[in-house]
Amino acid sequence: MRKVMHKTEAAQMIKNGDEVVFNGFGSMGFPEELCEAVGTRFLETGQPRDLKYFFGTGQGVWDESRMIEHMSHEGMVKRVISSHFTPMIKINRQAALNQIEAYNMPLGIISHLFRAASGRKPGIITKIGLKTCVDPRNGGGALNASSKEKLVQVMEIDGEEYLFYKAPKPTVAMLRGTTADINGNITMEKEAIYVDPFATAMAVKANGGKVIVQVERLSSEMADLRKVKIPGIIVDAIVVESEQYQSMIEKYNPAYTGEIRLLDEDACHVLEKVKALNIAAGRKRHRNMLHSIIAKRASMELKDGVVVNLGIGIPELVPEASKKMNAPDNIKLTVESGVIGGYPSNGLSFGAAVNGEVLHDEAYQFDFYDGGGLDITFVGAMQVDKIGNVNVSRTGNKIIGVGGFINLTQSSKKIVYCFPFAGGGLKGQCRDHKLEIHQEGKYQKFIEHVEEISASGEFSVEIGQEVLYITERCVFTLTSEGIMITEIAPGISLEKDIIEKMPFKPLISDNLKPMDSRCFTCE
Template structure:
C-alpha cells in the first residue's frame, strides 16, 4: 500500500473551492501551523482555494500572525463558525468589515458538533446558550449584517426550551499528532492536549472528506503500540511532517516533557505575590472555593485564585480543570494556557464539555469585562473589538456556583493597601458596571431563575445576584460607598446593609483559609452555658456549602447536647452567615431533628435586616418557627421568657385540682 506521507503543498492541493475546513488547536497550543502556512501560500500564489468555510472551536493562534491568522485574506474564506475570535484578529477584521459571514457559537457546542457530525446526527440539542446572544431571540450568534442564515433554532421538547445547533458537513480536517506510521496511524505522546482530533477526523471521513495530519516524526507501519494510537490510519488520508519551528508544543514552549505527562515536576513552595488589586480580588474569590470541589478557572485574573490556593496551602483540597481537557494538576498560564503539569488525566475537549454541561463543575471563576444592573455579563463583543465567547457560556451556565472577578474600573486603575484599608490612588478611565451590557454572554436573570448563586468580586466590593437584580453585599475597608462605588457605576444596585469584606484579605500575612474552608473552627463556635442551659452557636461568617458541612455541624451539636444530658435552649449568631442552595434542605432537616430530640427552642439573630428577612422567609417556607432578632440580647431574652413561661405553665398544671 502506498505511503500516506506527503509534502504540505501536496496535501493542500487536495482542498477545493467551497470546502468546509475544521482546524485543531486550543489558544496557543496544538494547532497545525505547517498546514495553515501551506494553505495561505497556495492562496496567495494561485488565488485558490476560494470561499472556504472555517469551523473552529477554540481560539487558535498568537493573536497576531500565527495559527488561523494565516487565513485572514479576503476571498479565501466565505464563512466562519468559531467559538473564540480574539486569537485570529486578521479573520476578525474580515467579519467586522462584513467581508465574510461570521458566527460565534459556544466552544463546547462546536466540540460536540464534531462528534455528532461524525455519528451522522443532524446537529446538537442543548440548553447551552439559552437567553444569551446565541439564542435566536437575541441574534443567534450572528456577528455581522452579512450573516443572515440561522444555524441555531429554538425548539420545545416536553414543554422545555432547547436550542438546536446545525452546521453542515466537514470536507477537510486539519489534525495534529506526534508520530505517524506510513499507513497514517497517529500517536500523541508529545502533545500537551488531545483536543478534538479524533472527532474531527471521523466527522470529515464520514462526510466523504479528507483528513490531513501534521506530525513531527514517522515510524514504520506496525511499529506503533495499538493502545497509543489516538487516530487510526483508516481515518487519515495525508500525513505531513512539520519542521520543529512549525510544530511547537505551545507558541511559548518548543517542548516541555512535563506538559506531555512524561514525569511529575517537584512541588515548589508558593511565592507570595504583592498585595495589589488582582491579589485582593483573587483572595476574596478564594473564600468561595468548595473543599474537595471540581473547579474551572478562566484565563487572566481568575488564574490568580490558583496562586492564592498555593499560598494558603489548600491546593490539595481542590481539583482544578481546564476546558481543553485537563483534570487535576497545576494549570499553566500565559502563552501555555490550556496545558498543565502533574495532571490526574487528560481527556478530549468534547468530553470535558460533556462533563461541564452536565453540571460537573462545583465552581467556576471567570473574568468579567462588563456587567449591568440585571447581573448580565459581557466578555464577547465590545464595539469594534470582537473577542468571542469561547467556553464561557458552557462553563458559566452550568457550574453550580459562579464567581465573576474583575477590577471595578479599567484602564488606569491604581490602588494601595495601607494599614488594612484600601485606598483608590487613581480611578480607571473605563467603567465596567454599565446600564446595559452590549452583548449578553451570561444572563443573570436566567441564572437566578435556576437557583444558581452568582457573585461579582472586585477589589473594592462584592455584589450578588438577588431577585431584584445586582445587590451590593460587601465593601472593602476604607472604601466610601457613595464616592468609590455608586459614583463609578451607571446604575444603582440594591443596597441593604452591606457588610465589610473580610479584613484578612487586606493583610500581608496568610488568611488561614484552610480552617475556613474545612470548618475546623466548629468546636470553638459551639459553646454550652450550663448555668443558663443555653447552647450558643456562633455562625458568624460561616459558609455552609454542601451537605457534608451540615453533617459537621450536626455532629458537634449532638456531642454538646449529649454531654449536657437534657434539652437545651439555643441561640445562633447568623451575622455574615451563608448557605448554598443545595445544602438548605439538609440544614432545615437538621433543625427539625434537633428540635425533636435535643432543643427546647431555637432563637436566631443577625444585625443585617436583609439577612433577617431572608432567614425568616427560608425558615417559614420549611415550617420552622422564624424567630430571628437583631441583637443577641433580644434573642437571649426571648429564649429566657419562653423558659419562664413554660416553667410557670408546668407549675400551674401541677397545682391544678
C-alpha cells in the same frame, strides 16, 4: 507509505469553497507548516478561495505571521464559525468590516457538534446558550450583517425550552499528531492536549471529505492500539514536519504529557519559566495590587474537595492567592481542553497542565461540565448590568468571542466573577489593611445594559445558581431582584466610591459586612 506527501502536495487537496476544520486549542496542536503551504499556494495562484472555517478556540496568537493568519487572506475566507476571535487578527478585522460571514458559538457546543457530525446527526439539543447572545432571539451568534444563516433554533420539549444547534458538513480536516505508524495510525504522545481529533476527522469522513494530518515523525512499527487517536483508515494524507513545537513558546515539555511527574515545588518553577517565555514573546500580563485583592477574596470561596475551572486573567491568580488566605489545597483544577488535575499552564501554553491526572477529549470535558460536574468557576467580566448579565464577548466593533464562558457559567454550581470595579487606569493603595482609591478607571464596568449577553443573570436565577461579583472595593451577589452589595472594602465609602460611580442603584444587603481585612495587605 503512500499517504505520506510533501506539504505543498497536500495543500493541493484543498479546493475552492471547502469547509475546513482544525483541532487546535489556542497555540497548541495547530498544523502550522501545512497551513502555511496552503496560504502560499493562495498567494501564488489565487486558490483555494471562499473557504469556510469551523473550529473551537481561536487558531491565532495575536501575530499576523503565525498560525491561521497564513490562511486568512482577503478572498481566501468566506465564513468562520468559532468560539473565540480576538487572537486571529485578519479574520477579526474582516469580520468587523463585514467582509466575511462570522458566527460566535460556545466552545463546548462546537466540540459536541464535531461529535454529532461524525455520526451524521443533524445537530445537538441543549439548554446551553439560552438567554445569551447565541440564542436566536438575541442574534443567534451572528457577528455582522453578512451572517444571515440561522444556525440556532429555539425548540420546546415537554414544556421546556432548548436550543438546537445545526451540525457542520466539513469537507477537509487539517490536524496534527506526533507519530504516524506503518499503517497511518496517528498517536499524540508529545501533544499536551488532544482536543477532539477523532471526532473532527470523522466529521469530515462522514461527509465524504479528506483528512490531512501533520506529524513530527514516522514509525516503521505498529502503534500501541491504546494510544491511537486517529485511525489510519480515515487518514488521506500525512505531512512530516520534524520541528513541531508543543506550543508557540515550548518545543516539548514532558511534564504536560505525563512522561515525567514533578514535585510541587518543581512544578511551580516550571510554570514560572513559562511566564518568562510568555514575557519574552511579548505576552506579558500586567497584574497589580488591586488584582491581588480580588483574587484573595475570590479564593475564600474555595471549599475542601471542590472541582474548579479557572478563566483567563485575574482568575489565574486564585490558586496562588489561596495559599495566602489559608484556603483548602485539596481542590481539583480543570481546563476546557480536557485536563483534570495538576497545575494549569498559562499564556501561550494555556490549555496544558503540569502533573495533570486525566487527559481526555474536549467533548468529554464539556460533557462533564454541562452535566453539572463543576462545583465552581472563576471567570472575568468586562461589563455587568443591574440584573446580573455579564458581557465578555464584544464591545463595539471589537469582537472577542465567548469561548467556553457560556458552558461554564450555565452549568457550574457556583460562579465567581473576578474583575476591577472600573477599567483603564484604575489605581489604589492599601494602608493599614484599608483600601484607598487614588485614580478611577476611564470606563465603567457596571452599566445599565450590557452590549452583549455572554452570561445571563436571568438564567442563573431560574436554575438557582450561587453567583458572586467580586471587585476590589465590594462584593455583589445575584438575587431575583438584581445584584446586591453584600460586602464592602474597609476604607471605602458606600456612596462616594461605589453608588455614585454606578449608572444604577444596586440593592444593598441589610447585613452589609466588611470584606476580610487579610485581602488588603500591602503587596
